[in-house]
């Protein structure tokens with residue numbers, strides 16, 4: 442039996458793209474091709490070579506390629522889009538829409554040309570609208586175009602809860618629904634520490650503060666960094682989703698998925714609980730929501746729709 446190595450292409454060799462590529466390489470999830478614009482070809486090749494040279498020390502066997510030629514991405518099993526611009530202090534993610542929509546259109550055309558059967562994971566912001574753009578441009582079935590926000594937002598929530606309770610992050614679970622913006626919906630009712638509902642462990646006032654910090658988690662990092670946005674936790678989130686897809690794990694993870702009736706919404710990409718496996722989004726899980734949670738989710742969806750109205 443011959444073993445075929447998987448191939449993962451990461452579009453964009455900036456902070457998130459390079460960090461994602463390195464984490465993918467360390468986990469040996471497949472060979473990694475990193476693509477950036479021609480003006481950035483040498484730094485992209487340099488990053489790929491530098492990462493490959495960590496292999497002997499770290500004990501990974503991943504082949505890494507840096508390129509500006511999409512022919513190198515041919516027949517990728519998974520493509521991760523991180524290309525585009527990031528926000529700076531004072532900006533919202535939505536301020537990036539016009540520039541990044543153009544980037545999504547051009548990179549999607551190349552991806553589809555060289556890997557017509559691949560699955561695409563989108564990170565670029567504003568990510569709900571950018572995932573929709575990639576879906577439309579690619580013509581792919583909805584289950585093969587997926588956006589990342591909920592794994593990251595939930596990871597932030599879990600970090601803050603673990604800190605509050607002085608417990609292992611491993612024992613804290615949560616679920617953040619909705620768009621990747623200030624009105625995302627951390628579902629406290631579905632969040633636990635070691636199986637114990639958080640509402641019985643943390644006061645309402647402290648939980649409200651943690652929810653608020655989670656909603657503004659991206660901006661907190663943007664303000665600290667001063668010249669760009671988060672990349673370690675976003676890359677880790679992408680790699681968890683990539684692993685679920687490449688290894689057909691059927692993980693229950695929040696994804697930005699195309700809704701056609703689920704949660705009473707239509708024609709919109711939004712963060713919801715999903716089952717991720719080799720077919721991409723294999724199922725959307727519909728949680729029972731209270732009236733308040735439904736109202737919050739609708740508000741978040743309305744914000745995403747406002748950004749979608751700007752799309753051309």
Ligand SMILES: NC(=O)C1=CN([C@@H]2O[C@H](COP(=O)(O)OP(=O)(O)OC[C@H]3O[C@@H](n4cnc5c(N)ncnc54)[C@H](O)[C@@H]3O)[C@@H](O)[C@H]2O)C=CC1
Pocket residue numbers: 452453454455456457458476477478481523524525526527528537541544547548563564565566567568589590593621669670671672675
């Ligand atoms: N969805 C999420 O949870 C998160 C989204 N992001 C978003 O990810 C995106 C990337 O962030 P960073 O990596 O920090 O930015 P960065 O500026 O470090 O890197 C972006 C890279 O994209 C490249 N690029 C631009 N146009 C391209 C094209 N047409 N083809 C190929 N490459 C192209 C640039 O040359 C640059 O190397 C931003 O839009 C950011 O807002 C970042 C973190 C979390």
Ligand SMILES: O=C([O-])CC(=O)C(=O)O
Pocket residue numbers: 527528534566593621658659660662663670671675
């Ligand atoms: O805040 C940003 O611009 C980047 C991002 O989406 C995040 O870190 O959540």
